[in-house]
Structure formats: C-alpha cells, structure tokens
Amino acid sequence: MISRLLAVQITRYCSTEIIRQNRSLKNLLNSTKRNKQNNSKNIKIMKKAKYLFPGDYMADPSVHVFEGKIYIYPSHDWESGVEENDNGDHFNMKDYHVFSMDDVETGEVTDNGVVLSVEDVPWAGRQLWDCDVAFKNGKYYMYFPMKDKNDIFRIGVAVSDRPYGPFVPEKHPMMGSYSIDPCVFEDEGKHYMYFGGIWGGQLQRYRNNKALECAILPEENEAAICPKIAVLQDDMLEFGEEPRDVKIVDQDGNELLHSNPHRFFEASWMHKHNGKYYFSYSTGDTHFLCYAIGDNPYGPFTYQGVILTPVVGWTTHHSIVEYKGKTWLFYHDAVPSGGKTWLRSMKVTELEYNEDGTFKTIEGLDD
Template sequence: MKQSKYTFILFVLTLISSVCVAQNPISFGSNLRTADPSAHVWDDGRIYIYTSHDEECQEDFWMKDWYVFSSEDLINWTNHGPILSVDKLSWADNYAWAPDCAYKNGKYYFCFPAGTGYKDRVNPEKSTKWMGIGIAESDSPTGPFVDKIGAPLWTVPYANDPCLFVDDDGKAFVYFHGGDDYLVAEMAEDMRSIKGDFYKMDMGGYEPKMEGPWVFKRNGMYYFTMPENNRELSYYISDSPKGPWKYKGVFMEREGENNNHHSIVEYKGEWILFYHRWLDIDSECGKQRHVCAEYISFNSDGTIMKVKRTEEGLKTKK
C-alpha cells in the first residue's frame, strides 16, 4: 500500500513537472498574438525578440505595430512594446509585417516592412497594395524607434520581411525577396540608405518562392535560411555574406498549409530557433499565430540537424 501511494505521488510530481517546463507557445502575457520573431543578443547579455503583432480577428494581415520582448532565462519575458506603429509613419498606414533589428554605430536600427493599399484576392488586377522597407533608430534596444528618413529605403522593387545582418567587419547588409529575385544590398555607413545597387545573389540554380530570410554566421560559415514556399524552413550555406550559396535542404518541415517565419541565434552557448505556429488556443477566430522556440543543433560539418516542433520548447536541459 505504501509503495502504491509513493508511486502515485511520484506520478503526480512528474506530471506537474512536465507541465511546468512546457514553454511553447512562449508566454509574452496579455494574450498577445505575435509572429515573425527576430531574435538578437545584445551587449547587456539579454535576449531580445522583435515581433509583428496580430490583432484579434484582423483582416487579411492588416497589422499596425511591432513589439519587442526580452529575457535573461528564456522563461520569464518582459514586454517592452509596442515600439513603433504605422501611425508614426508618413509613407505607410498598414502591413506592419516581419521586422528585424541590428546594432551599429552605438545605435539600434529597426528594419521593418510597411505599406498602403488593398490586396484584392478575388480580382488581383484590381489590387493597389504596395509594400516597402523602412529603417528606424533608437539609443535603446527597446525603443522607442523613430523613422529618421521619413520614407522607405526604396520604392521599387516591392519588398517585405527584410533581414538586417551586420558582419564581423561592421558591414551591414539587408536581404529580401523582391521582383521574384533573391536580393541583397549593402547599407550605407549611417544605416539610412543603401550603398550602391541591389545585388542578385547566386543561389545555385534553386530559387523557390519565399519570404522572411534570416542570415547568420557560425564558425566562419554564412547561413541563408528561409521559409521555403513560405512553409517549410530550409537553408543555404556560403563562405561570403553575398554568396554564391549552396542549397542544403529543409530543417523544419511544414505544418499543413500554415506559413512560418523564424530566426536563429546563439544564447549562453545554445543555438535556438524561434518561429511561429498557427494554434487554436483561446481565440474566437480559430487558429492564430503564436511564437514558439526549439533548441537547434549542428552536425560536425556545420549542416543543420532536423528540428521538430515540441510543446516543451526551451525547457531546462538536463
């Protein structure tokens, strides 16, 4: 009888423990719907996640502002947002989609897509939607961020969901998919314009549709990662930030027909994949986007191991 009671107590404690360590989706508080996580570790040692913000039951990705959250333990997160809204822009009033951020010249640069118009999905020829890439500045990683140039970095080609990458030598690059091309441009030293023209990267002959590239560097190797077909996560590698790139395959499979968007960052010796999932948790509108995270690992040759979605997420490793 005593042994049976002990076994039951142990079972209950194990169950409680498994619930306590479940970290997906990440709890940012206030029932916020967040997506498109861009994660960075700044000099203060904290990890920051810049996200887009899905309003409850929003119409066709009509989004109005951006948030940032920070943590020092990957469990408890501080909400610092909203850090910028389309109300503060003179050239756009909608489509506050996937952002990124970078540190250079003693300032933080928030790179974001925004736009105007209406996308007619029934009669595409009647669509007036346009999107461009903006850049805002702050002395703090949590903002507020100010659009100093009062205009997009360019107007043609149409572009959204940029990645802003600063290399070890201080050169900054902005990556995006525009005009059906894989493009990169070097940023000017003051980060308020691009330097020269766009550069169409050599992707080795494989250029699937995609949005939201994420570029990072590990052990001298550059990784160009993306939601291939806006669904599964795949990647290329190169020994240069501008390529040529070699396709290496998918590291996270698609989840139905749901879109995905991600970032990859090293924090306290562990590499972490942040991404979003469409989950029906507590919304009147069914599935909504929620930011999740998983640990990510590499093979000895630098290739990325397959990553599976879990409920545990960033639980403490044993």
C-alpha cells in the same frame, strides 16, 4: 518612383501570378516523406518547444543579443475579419512590441510595450509586417516593411537609442526599396540587408529592381525568384548599392527551380557559424524552413536541407541566434488560435548542429 496608375496595375493579380499557387497536398506529403527518409539519422523530435507569449498573438520573431540580453522583435497579429487570401489582406498588423529575456530555458519574457505603430509613420498605408533591428555607433535601427498609400510594400527605417525603443521613423521609406522581410546582418563592420517575399510580399512584381506592369511567376522549369541583398550606407538609412540576387543552388551549382519544394519564398535570415554563412528561409506554400551555406554574405549559397518541417498554420518565419553556449530557433505556429493562419504565436526550441556543420532537422508537429 512608381506612378499611381502603375501601382494600381501591379496590385491586381494577373493570370500568371495565380497559376500554380496551390501545390497539391500529395506533393507536399511526398516531399515531407522524402525529407524524412533522406534525413532519418539527423531528425530531432522536438519535445521542449516553448510558447513565449501565449497571451497575445505575436509572429515572425527577429531575435538578437543586445547588451547581454535576448531581444525579440515580432510582428503583432490582430483579428482582421478579412477572408484569407494569397495577397495577405487577412494579416492585420498595426504595431510592434519588443520583448526581452535573460534565460531562454525558462521561456519567460518581458513585454517592453509598443515601440512603433502605423500611425507613427508619415508615409503609412497599412500592414506592418515582419521587422528586424541592427546596432551601430550607439543607435538601434529598426527596418520594417509596410504598404504605402498605394498599397505597395516599402521598407522603412526607425531609430532608437535603446534596444527596447521607442523607435522614431524616418519621414520616407528607403529609396528603391520594395517587398518584405528585411534581415540585417553585420559582418566585418559592414551591414547587409536581405529582403524579399513572393505572393503577398510582392517580389514577383519586380525584375532587376524595376516594377513590372504585371506580376510574373516563373514557369515550373525555370529558376525560382531570388531573395535580394544590398550593403547599407554608413548612416544605415539607405542602400549603399543596387540590390542583387541571392542565388540558392544545388550541389551541382544549378539554381533551384520554381517547382522545387525547397526553393525560396520569404523570411530571409543570415547567421555565421565556424566561418561559414548560413542563409535560411521559408518555402512558403510548401511550409518548410530550409537553409543553404556559402562562403561570403553575397553567396551563392548551396542548399543543405530542412531545418523545420511544417507546423500548424500556413506561414513559417524564424530567426536563429546563439546565446549562452546554445543555438536557438525562434519561430511561430498557429496552435493557440486553433489553426487560424493570421493569428500566430511565438515559440523557441534548441537547434543542434551535426559534426559536419549541417543541422538536425526538427519535426514541427511533434511537440
């Protein structure tokens, strides 16, 4: 358990944490240009992306097919009045709604209302960031990151008999949990949680699952910080093992460096296609959705390319689901709010595979 003193220490930004946190626009544009050149034959110009709930600000959609329907579990953005910063204090997320839909083509969704609020959670501090939901033995388990009373992110669990909630939270966060962006993936009867995010997600404040006295980001020529994975216990309420690193490597088997514009930042997602495991993620400050492919849930995963180029708004967070014979990419941007990065709106577009199992890259600004 982290002491209150240590909690105060690690919530402060150290000089090593703020170094290099703003990549130059020139580097970002050059990276985008190179990506277009390298993938010119595989670019999909996105013309049919749909906003799913433009009347309110919902982001970070986690999407699953339950009981034959699409269920969407997003975070809920509220105006905060807080100045934008790298710690994420301007994100004011107080509750979760659940949305459902029968036909992705129409973009029509049903809002099933609030299913969990900050006030419902005994250990709550603030900020209900992106969640995910898994099903086992007749129960639906919601996994949510939230800051505790010491402003440290933990991952909690809430349970429901129905995919549309409401969800009842456990009294305590998962033992040994930290950081953000839980994604739960079922494979051959086991459930695996992927999680982690740097900067505001606090992953840089840990090494080997232990809290550091001061957050440390790697040097440019060092390996990037890895997302984490752990199999869950049979009861779905705790880790069944110590979380491990998820290695993302290049074609030569070398880990992606911290300076690589396609390295991991946040927003883990896992899906399986033709026997291969697709680990997709956001690169954060370079604003791509990227993916890597492996042979098992633990990886390593070999980097393949960009799914989605930058959109309006700082963050990019997504999920990928197959439904009625098509593959769909759910994500968000900040166009309806006029580019306010903390007020985002859900979108969906079709995602297409190439014959070799790679994705056609989607141009995020061409809709």
